Amino acid sequence: MLLVVLVVALVVAVATYLTWIASRLDRLAVRVEGLWAALDGQLSARAFAAHELAHQVDDVVLHAAARAAGAAEGDDREVAENRLSRALRAALPEGIDETSRDAPALSVAAAGIPASGATSGRTSVAAHLPPRAVDDPVLAHLPECAREAAIDLEVVLVKVALARHFYNDAVRDLLTLRHRRLPRLLHLYGRAHAPSYFEFDSSVPESRRALSGDESRRATSTG
Amino acid sequence: MRVGLACPYTWDVPGGVQAHIRDLAEALIHLGHEVSVITPADDESTLPPYAVHAGKALAVPYNGSVARLLAGPVSLSRVRRWLRENDFDVLHVHEPAAPSVSLMAALLATQPVVATFHTSNPRSKILSAFEIPMQIALEKIQARIAVSEAARRTIVEHLGVDGVLIPNGVDVAAFQGAAALAGWAPTPERRAIGFLGRIDEPRKGLAVLLDALPELARRVPDVRLLVAGPGNVHETRRRIPKSLHDQVELLGLVSEDVKPRVFRSVDLYCAPNTGQESFGIILLEAMAADTAVVASDIDAFRRVLDDGRAGRLFPVGDASALADVLAGLLTTPADRHHLAERGRDVVRAYDWPVVAQAVVQVYEAVTGIATSTWGPVGRGA
Numbered sequence: 191m192l193l194v195v196l197v198v199a200l201v202v203a204v205a206t207y208l209t210w211i212a213s214r215l216d217r218l219a220v221r222v223e224g225l226w227a228a229l230d231g232q233l234s235a236r237a238f239a240a241h242e243l244a245h246q247v248d249d250v251v252l253h254a255a256a257r258a259a260g261a262a263e264g265d266d267r268e269v270a271e272n273r274l275s276r277a278l279r280a281a282l283p284e285g286i287d288e289t290s291r292d293a294p295a296l297s298v299a300a301a302g303i304p305a306s307g308a309t310s311g312r313t314s315v316a317a318h319l320p321p322r323a324v325d326d327p328v329l330a331h332l333p334e335c336a337r338e339a340a341i342d343l344e345v346v347l348v349k350v351a352l353a354r355h356f357y358n359d360a361v362r363d364l365l366t367l368r369h370r371r372l373p374r375l376l377h378l379y380g381r382a383h384a385p386s387y388f389e390f391d392s393s394v395p396e397s398r399r400a401l402s403g404d405e406s407r408r409a410t411s412t413g
Numbered sequence: 414m415r416v417g418l419a420c421p422y423t424w425d426v427p428g429g430v431q432a433h434i435r436d437l438a439e440a441l442i443h444l445g446h447e448v449s450v451i452t453p454a455d456d457e458s459t460l461p462p463y464a465v466h467a468g469k470a471l472a473v474p475y476n477g478s479v480a481r482l483l484a485g486p487v488s489l490s491r492v493r494r495w496l497r498e499n500d501f502d503v504l505h506v507h508e509p510a511a512p513s514v515s516l517m518a519a520l521l522a523t524q525p526v527v528a529t530f531h532t533s534n535p536r537s538k539i540l541s542a543f544e545i546p547m548q549i550a551l552e553k554i555q556a557r558i559a560v561s562e563a564a565r566r567t568i569v570e571h572l573g574v575d576g577v578l579i580p581n582g583v584d585v586a587a588f589q590g591a592a593a594l595a596g597w598a599p600t601p602e603r604r605a606i607g608f609l610g611r612i613d614e615p616r617k618g619l620a621v622l623l624d625a626l627p628e629l630a631r632r633v634p635d636v637r638l639l640v641a642g643p644g645n646v647h648e649t650r651r652r653i654p655k656s657l658h659d660q661v662e663l664l665g666l667v668s669e670d671v672k673p674r675v676f677r678s679v680d681l682y683c684a685p686n687t688g689q690e691s692f693g694i695i696l697l698e699a700m701a702a703d704t705a706v707v708a709s710d711i712d713a714f715r716r717v718l719d720d721g722r723a724g725r726l727f728p729v730g731d732a733s734a735l736a737d738v739l740a741g742l743l744t745t746p747a748d749r750h751h752l753a754e755r756g757r758d759v760v761r762a763y764d765w766p767v768v769a770q771a772v773v774q775v776y777e778a779v780t781g782i783a784t785s786t787w788g789p790v791g792r793g794a
Contacts, residue, residue, distance in 0.1 A: 217552050224525055224779075225555055231781025345774075352577065352778035356556045359574060363552065 211367070212378045218364040222385045225360050229353040229388060233271060234260065236350050239343040240278055246336035252277040268388065278347075282340060283331045354388055361385045414776055416441055417501035419492075420452035421513030423470050425459040429581075430507055430531050433560070436582055438463055440769035451495045451514055453484050467491050467514045483512050492517045503527060503776045509550050510572075512543045519550035525779040526550075527772075529558040530568050530576060555779045558772070562716065563691035577775060581694050582768035585760060588701035591673030597639065599677075604743045605637045607679035607704070609672065609695060612644035612663070616688030618709065623652055624732035625685075625739065630657055632740040641667045641675045676702035680749060681742055684708040687730050693717040696724060697763050700756030705749045707738055723755040 237260035244253035255270075255277035262270035329337045368379055420434045431452075438448045438461075448463050453470035460466060468488040492514060496504070504522045506515040507529045519526050557576035559565035568576050593599055610617035619640065630636055640649075643666040653661050667675060676682060682699035684706065690713045697717060699706050706724030708714040718724035725742065727734045742749050761767065776782070 214548075214552060217549065221553060221555055228525070228555075228779050228781035232778060349774055349778045352556070352775060353781075355575075355577070356779055360555065363574075 215379050222360045225357040229357045232350045232353040236346045239346045243339040246339045252281045358387050415447045415502045417504045418450040419506040419515040419518040421508045421511050421515040424452040424454040440765040526554045527556045528554045530564045561692035579771050582765035583697045583763045585701040585764040588673040591677045593678040597678035605679040607682045608640045610642045612642050612649045618685030618687045621685040625736035628736035633743050676704045682706050700760040703753050705752040723759040
C-alpha cells in the first residue's frame, strides 16, 4: 500500500514538474515571438527611413540595400539587414551611428536630447521627438533636404537597437531552458524551432572608430 | 498609444515610486498618449482622473521596512476588469518583484509587458512565498527599465538579465519658474548656501557642512546657510557656534512646492552626503533651478555631475576641503555661473518630456508600433 502511495506521489510530482517546465517553455516562446514581431516592425521602419534618406542624398548603394532589406525574408533577412547597416554607416554623417547607440544600457542621454534649448515648457510632441535639431552641427555635411530624413532615421535606429536587445534577451532565456537536460531529453518544446539570436555586424570601419562616441558609449556597446 | 501603468504602492501615501508614476503618466498624456493607472489607495477621492482604484493594500514587510502593497482578491478582479476594458497596447508595471497589483497585472496581461525596477534590493523574505507567480511574471516581461545604475546592477545580479537605464525625470519648468523665499532674494550681495534633507541623518551629511561653516565664515563673513528638512531643529542648532546663529536658518520640513523656492534662494546647493546614494535626483533639481552644485564625491553624484564638470565635487566627509570649495565659488560668480550653465545642459536630459519620450521608445521597441515616425501620434500632433 505504501509503495502504491509513493509511486502515485512520485508520478504526480514528476507530472507537475514537467507541466511547469512545459508552460515556461510555452510562455518564453510567446515572448520571443512577440518580440520578433516588434523587431521586425522596427527593422521595416528602418528600411523605410533608409529608403527616404537614400532618395534625398541620391545614394544608389543605400537605396538598393534598403530595398533588399525591406523585401528579404527568412535566412536572407540577417544578411540583408547587415548590408543595410553597412550602407547606413557609409551614408550617415559621423556621430550618427547605430553602433554607438546599440547598447544594452542605452541611457536617456543616448536616446536623444533635444539640441535646441527648449527647456522651459512642455511643448508639442514634435519639439522633442527628433533627437537633433535640423541645425545640429553633426548634420552639417548633409544637404539640407536630407537632414529631416537623417533625424527620422536616427530615432528609428535607437528603437531597432532596443528591440534587438529585448529580442535577444528573450531568445537567451528560452534557449537556456531548452538546453536543460530534461526538456531536451523529453522534447518538451515539441516541434517548435529553436529561435536564433539576431546578430548585427557592428564592426565599425577603421576610419570611423576614433570618432564613434566617447568612453561610456564604447563601454556599453557589448550587445 | 494606449498605455496601462500599474502602481504597487498606496497612491495617497507619499513615496518615490508613486511620484514617478504620476509624473510619467502626466508626461505621457501630454505627449498625446492614452494613459490609465491602476493603484491601491486608502481614499479613492485622492486619485487623479486617469487613475483607477484597485482596493486597499495590506501592510507587508518588504525591502527592509513595512510597505503597503499586497492586495486581495478584490484587487485581482479589478485588475482583470481594468485590463479587459482598456485594451492597452502596452502594460507598464512598476516594481513587479513585489507581491502587488503590479505582479497581478503582469500575470494577467495578454499584451507586451514593460517593467520598471526602482529599488536596488528587490529580494526579501516575503518574496519566497511568491516565487512561482513572480517567475511567471518575470518570464513574461519583455523589457526591463532600471531607474538608476544601482537598480540596474540589482536586476543583473538577482534576475540575471540586463535592463535599459532610463533615469527618474525632473519637472524642470517647475524649478526654473520658482521665486526665492522672502529675505533670500538674489542680489549681488547674497552669499547663500542651501541644504535639503533630513538634518539629523548622518548619511545626508549636514554635520560635514556645519563643520565647514566656521572656516567658511572666516573667509566669507556674510555667508548664510538655508537648511530645509525634517529632524530635530534644536539639537542641530546647538551644534552651530553662537556667533553664527544669525547666519543659519533652519526651516524644518518643507512641502514639495517650497522645494524649488529653497533652491532659488541660494547661490550654491551643497550635498555633503557621506553614504552612497543610488541616484542624485536632488542635484538635478538644484540644477533645474539654475543653482550651482557642490557635492561629495560619491559614484551617483559623480555620474550626475558629469565627472565634476556640471558641479564641483569634494572628498567625502572632508569639511576643510568643502569650506575651500564653497568659499572659492562664493567669491567668484563667474565660476558659479559657468557651473550652473553646464548644469542646465545636463538636466535637460532628465526633463520629464525627454524621459517620457525615452520610455515611449521602449514601448515602441516591444510593440513594433512606430508612432514617432509616421503613426497617429506623429509629427505635428
